[in-house]
Amino acid sequence: MPEQLVRVVVADDQQVVREGLVALLGLIDGVEVVGAAANGVQAIELVAGGNVDVVLMDLRMPVLDGVKATARITAEHPKVAVLVLTTYADDESIALALRAGARGYLTKDAGRVEIGAALHATAAGQSTFDPEVSRKLVAGLNPTPIPRTDGLTARESEVLKLIAQGLSNPEIAEHLFIGETTVKTHINNTFAKIGARHRAEAVRYAYRHGLAD
Structure with missing residues (x-):
């Protein structure tokens, strides 16, 4: 059974990277690039135009950075997922992106297969993280379970x-x-x-x- 088509906006301020990503995504089954943005403002405008499932978002961009653009998109268009693709995997960048509402976080070391799988996963409502990001998310966790007082059923x-x-x-x-x-x-x-x-x-x-x- 073929995978559901995922319509993607690519947001990256570096033209060579942006064009390379558009070309790369064009080789992935079930993925269609519907727009490319050089900054966060352009990304928001493209999403507002409709027919977008996932924004592949860089973090460091002029005019409006990826974190602020992510927050705007997730607040104004909750059905659109944001998948961060960036050079940076430091704790602060990860935390800011996730707090803004990003559903996934990859570094630019990711390959075509990994990016394709992450796009489909985030479009389906799943969270997906680069292995290094996952390690950092769990690194601070206490291996001994902490007693719960949350009242969960x-x-x-x-x-x-x-x-x-x-x-x-x-x-x-x-x-x-x-x-x-x-x-x-x-x-x-x-x-x-x-x-x-x-x-x-x-x-x-x-x-x-x-x-x-």
Whole structure:
């Protein structure tokens, strides 16, 4: 069964990189580049034009940087995912991007296959991270589970565990034999109880409290 078409906007201020990414994505099955932006303002304008599933976003850009553009896009167009593709993998850059709402984070060492898989995953609602970024996200976690006082129900704990496994909302619904609306309700309640603003924070919480395999 062919993968669902993912419509992508490429945002990078370096023309040679931007054009190279457009050419590279053109070789990936199930991916269509619908626009290219040289800064965050252009990226927002392209997303506002509609028919965009994922923005492949650089962080350091003029006029409006990738973090601010990510925050605007995720707030104004919540159905559009942002996948960061950048040279930088320092803790501050990762934290700023995730707080802004980025669903995934790759470095420019990523290859065509990895980028293609990440685009499809983020379009499907999953979080995806470069191995180095994943290592940094988990590096500060205590290997001994911390006692929980979150008040999660058994079902909410189960949903959180599935989020930590990288499942999308539709996949969680199928796994638990419940509707997607019910899944969203469980996720909203869970995030409120644990103080998570996005899936990356929820995954960290799950690892910290022994809810992730």
